[in-house]
Amino acid sequence: MTPSISQQQLYRFLEDRFTCAQACTECARTCAIRASLVDPDGSERQERVRRMGIMCAEVCDTTCRVLCEDTRQDEDAIRVRLEWCRSVCLDCAHAFDAYPGAESSAATCRACAEACSHFLETLG
Template sequence: PQCDHQDLVRYLEDRFACVEACEDCVRACARRQGPAGSDDAARLHLACADVCDATSRLLGEQTDQADRDERHVRAQVEWCRDVCLQCAALCDPGPASDTCAQACRRCARACEDFLAALG
């Protein structure tokens, strides 16, 4: 189906918002130090930062060939959203983790918005 100008603008805005949220999440997770002895938490923060970084790079590189790569883009953004939600849930218990949890939730929302723009 043909998309109109407003659809294209929304798609680009949502893609940019997702990239920006991913980059914020990378910074927050990189700064976040898990509780002592929490190897799982540290691994999840690193994984979240890595997935967000890969997602922002993928979306930043997308051109007009997006249709060809839509399945790959969709899978990457869904993965990013899911990892961010897991990371936010892990961060929620402690007030020191609030910045990280908020960044992860913002990123998950931006991913969801972008997926909606994909249709």
């Protein structure tokens, strides 16, 4: 963020950052729960869903921590983190789509990806 931003732009930046961090936290929680429900000795598809859930939870958790820490972070580094998080969330949502009963988990992943996209727009 440049020193010449308006107060309204700053509020939007902070709101989008907070919303994204919240979405990441919710996605991490949901994915961890969903991954624990999948039988690790099940089919290859079940194993893929479990692995995607664990990876998504870890990426979202890390992204949330990055967003909640020092605001003087390099904007390019935040952008890369958000792009990665958005991509992993969408991949995870697709994996959950193929697993019966995981519709709400897929929706949570998509909501997180959307929050990442909105925050990326704020960054410009």
